[in-house]
Amino acid sequence: MRRYSLYAAAVAALLGVLGFWLMEPWQGTGPRDAGAALQVPAIGGPFALTATDGSTVTGETYRGKIMLVYFGYTSCPDACPTTLNDIAGALAELGPLADRIEPLFITVDPKRDTREVLANYVRAFDPRIVGLTGTPEQIAAAAKAYGVYYAPYKTADVPDGYLMDHTSVVFVMDEAHRFVASFTQDTPAAQMAERLRKLIAKTS
């Protein structure tokens, strides 16, 4: 009985911590947050994509590394550069600890974001950021695993006639690739670095 209640307390504590992590990024954005919280176990999962050097990568490629998973596209001049710049800033603040982290930028616009375009784009922020693309099916599968939404918005105003709507959230996956936190473009680099430092301290 005593052991059982200890177990229950541990589970409750774990749920509480998970809940707290979830509240961080979704703070004050409304009742749908509850829906997001319920999807906790669904964030993350296997993926198979292509790196800018042409090699195939999966979660196994980054085994033992903390992954920062961010979906975006290179023709995005506002949200994506803001987020990638924050990620680059966090990596710089972490110094050598950044070796424990694998930041992934997965395009939701494979038509325009060729491997070359992607490589040049991510390099401008930090050469450690990995640009990933794939077939539309592979990208859809990866996005689904992370609960990421993306869709073209057609407008004659821009070249190629579309913009991409997309979930602009950085998913922090621990070294076992379990979802532990998320950042948005409003999360300053210093705050990202602090959160990651805590995570690294806990896992080392």
Added chain:
Amino acid sequence: MLRSILLTGLLVIAGIATATSQAPTVKVEHAWARATPGGAKAAALYMTLVNKGSADDRLVSVTTPVAGKAEVHSTTTENGITRMRPVEALDAKAGTSTVLKPGGYHVMLTDLKAPLVAGQSFAVTLTFENAGKIDATATVEKAGAQAPGAMPGMKM
């Protein structure tokens, strides 16, 4: 007689003052853009529109020699999903400053003639409904910069 001359003089002065206050009073400040990472074809241009006048105005178009197209866009994020949408005209209300900044409004520059390189600057022409054409110079900050570097007190 003297009185009427004085009165006329006062009226003229008053007239000049009124004319001055009705002249275009929209100012474009701190125009800046982000360097284009690795030859990206789209860039965002930000600025502050200061309308010190007593009449509302609207930014209706933007042109710049560095891009084939320049359109005002808004960025909104709801439940983590970010959407960019074209904006027909941007209000510059009387007596207010309208700030175009990351995560809000920006001028989307597309069909860039050449990459925007940090440290460079380029010319921009803004057309307002009332104020007409206003020329400004935009400075290029590093890719992903959050604010123009030269502004004191801003987070770098």
